[in-house]
Amino acid sequence: MPLNPALLDQLSAIFGDRLSTSAAVREHHGKDESHFPPCPPDAVVFALSTAEVAAAVKACAQHQTPVIAFGTGTSLEGHVAALRGGVCVDVAGMNAVLGVRPQDMDVTIQPGVTRKQLNEYLRDSGLFFPIDPGADASLGGMAATRASGTNAVRYGTMRDNVLSLEVVLPDGRVIRTASRARKSSAGYDLTRLFVGSEGTLGIITELTLRLQGIPExxxxxxxxxxxxxxxxxxxxxxxxxxxxxxxxxxxxxxxxxxxxxxxxxxxxxxxxxxxxxxxxxxxxxxxxxxxxxxxxxxxxxxxxxxxxxEERTRLWAARHNAYYAGIALKPGCRAWTTDACVPISRLADCLMETRADLARCSLTSAIVGHVGDGNFHVMLLVDPKRPEDSAEAEAVNRRIVRRALAMDGTCTGEHGIGHGKMEFLDEEFGDGLDVMRRIKAAIDPQGIMNPGKIVS
CATH class of the missing domain: 3.30.70.3450 (Alpha-Beta Plaits)
Structure with missing residues (x-):
């Protein structure tokens, strides 16, 4: 159903011509790099400050309207799909580096800064940010999905490299989750709560990140x-x-x-x-x-x-283009990408059983992996005009996930849950999923923050 006219008037007063209801803009903001069909929001606002994000969220809360954050749209589990309509808050324009502190080896940025932009900014400082998921994703989105990538085997994931966040809560309040101290025993670990929350608990509007020295x-x-x-x-x-x-x-x-x-x-x-x-x-x-x-x-x-x-850049550019290289094997198809992760001692078993499974599958498939930490991806090429392709890919994905869970692994090593992997959380966490639901209900009682993701 269309947005409440009073809400549109409020948003128009805040954003002016940075509010859009055009079909093309809405469709762009309702899809990511996944195989899921677009699910556009009812309106898109382009925020330039924390104050604007807070004002948008507060207005949506008054009208019990869903809010979905959007960075670069490179996620892979339907994270940005507006499953219940609502307002998309695009934070790509919030892309300032707010402060680099070389002596402390940390940096504070806005959420729309991308990983390549940050490392270009840091180039002459002798420091770099190591998390590299391949895509030039926004760092706010990377924190929201607890991303990792090719360097995780040495430098960890976003969970290990975010020191503090500024977050707009579902009622429009703004909080800071921690100080810049490298360790703290003060209260609940709010930073880790929001890292990986996929926009279901609030919208990240500022990040303080740990940096590393550029290797000799x-x-x-x-x-x-x-x-x-x-x-x-x-x-x-x-x-x-x-x-x-x-x-x-x-x-x-x-x-x-x-x-x-x-x-x-x-x-x-x-x-x-x-x-x-x-x-x-x-x-x-x-x-x-x-x-x-x-x-x-x-x-x-x-x-x-x-x-x-130059050789290393060419080498890793080729590796980072593997996703698009795989899709090019069958033009017109979309990639259904799995994301299993297992303890390193079970990696060979899991991968060999998966290979045997794929040998019985009619779909074209290929495997890539950040195997240093037990994470691998199967790319299944699906013709969107053939429902039987999607059904087969879904069945293969289920078997891969359950194989990983049986080996004490996880349904997602780095892509997150979105709405694509919700069915597996109960198998992975049991009663822990109920705790997640209670946290969601406590922080977002109206259920307006990216509804239909992670927990029902």
Whole structure:
């Protein structure tokens, strides 16, 4: 149903021509990179300050109207879909870096700052922000979905790198979740509560993030393997040996071929690991030599090195384009992407069972993974004109998730729940899901913040 005219008048008074009800703008804000169909809001407002976000939320609360935050739209579980209509608050224009403190190695930013923008800003400071999900996502969105990515094996996820947040609550109040201190025992950990809440408890309007020093030396390598199992055993032994690799990424032979075609690279069409090492020159060399020896023990002696910045950039650009490379295998199809994560000791088992499952599937599929922390993704290519494709992809996804849960893993390593994975939370958390519902009801009693996501 259309928005209450009184609410539209209030929003128009706040935002002027930064309020839009056009079909094209609404449709753009009702979809992300997932396979889900668009579900547009009734109106979109483009906020430029915390005060404007708070005013919009307060107006929506008065009219019991849903509110959905929007950053860059790169999420993968339907997070921005306006399932019950309402108002989308676009914070992309809130993209200022508010303060860098090199001595404390932290930075305060607005939520619309993207990870590439931040690292470009930091380039001459000797510092960088390490969380790299591939897409140039907004950092507010990355915090909201508890994102991670290629560097998580060494630097952790957004959970580990957010020091404090400013959040607009469902009634329009603004709170700060913590100070800039590196540790605290003061009360409940509100920062971790909002990191990963996917806009269901409030809208993040400011973030203070932990930074890292740019390593003295960086090297990278690509190594093909005779089998998926050999690659996974290399990963497991590398992690269990305590080698502090920065990244370990996996492509199966289908994805390696897709990346070659899309990015004009010439990697072997075989199960492949991408490695990156950070540290001192001597430390990087020692790490690389140890991993090279482990790989050789599993039948993969061919390390292809990328030591210059240009070579490394080209290497990781190809890896980051894997999503689009996979889609290009079947033009016109959409990607249904799974997101299982298991303890590192179960990674080989989970991946090999999944490979056997995919061999019985009629859909074109490929596997990529941030395997250094036990996380892998299956890309299933689905023709949107064939309902049977979606049904098969959904069945495969269910089996992958339940396989991961049976191995003490999780239904999502980094993409979040959105509305795509809600059915699995009860299996993963049991009575813990009821606690989540009670938290949601306590903070958002009207249920207006991104309704239909995480918990019903």
């Amino acid at each position: 030396a960086v090297s990278a390598a690509v190594c093909p393997f005779p089998s998926v199992e050999a690659a996974m055993q290399t990963v497991i032994l590398t992690i269990q040996s305590g080698i502090p690799v920065a990244r370990i990424e996996f492509l199966d032979e289908v994805m390696a071929d897709a990346v070659n075609r899309y990015s004009k690279t010439d990697h072997a069409v075989a199960p492949t690991l991408f490695f990156e090492f950070h540290g001192s020159a001597a430390g990087v060399r020692e790490q690389a030599e140890k991993v090279q020896a482990i790989a050789a023990d599993f039948g993969a002696p061919d390390f292809r090195w990328a030591t210059s910045a």
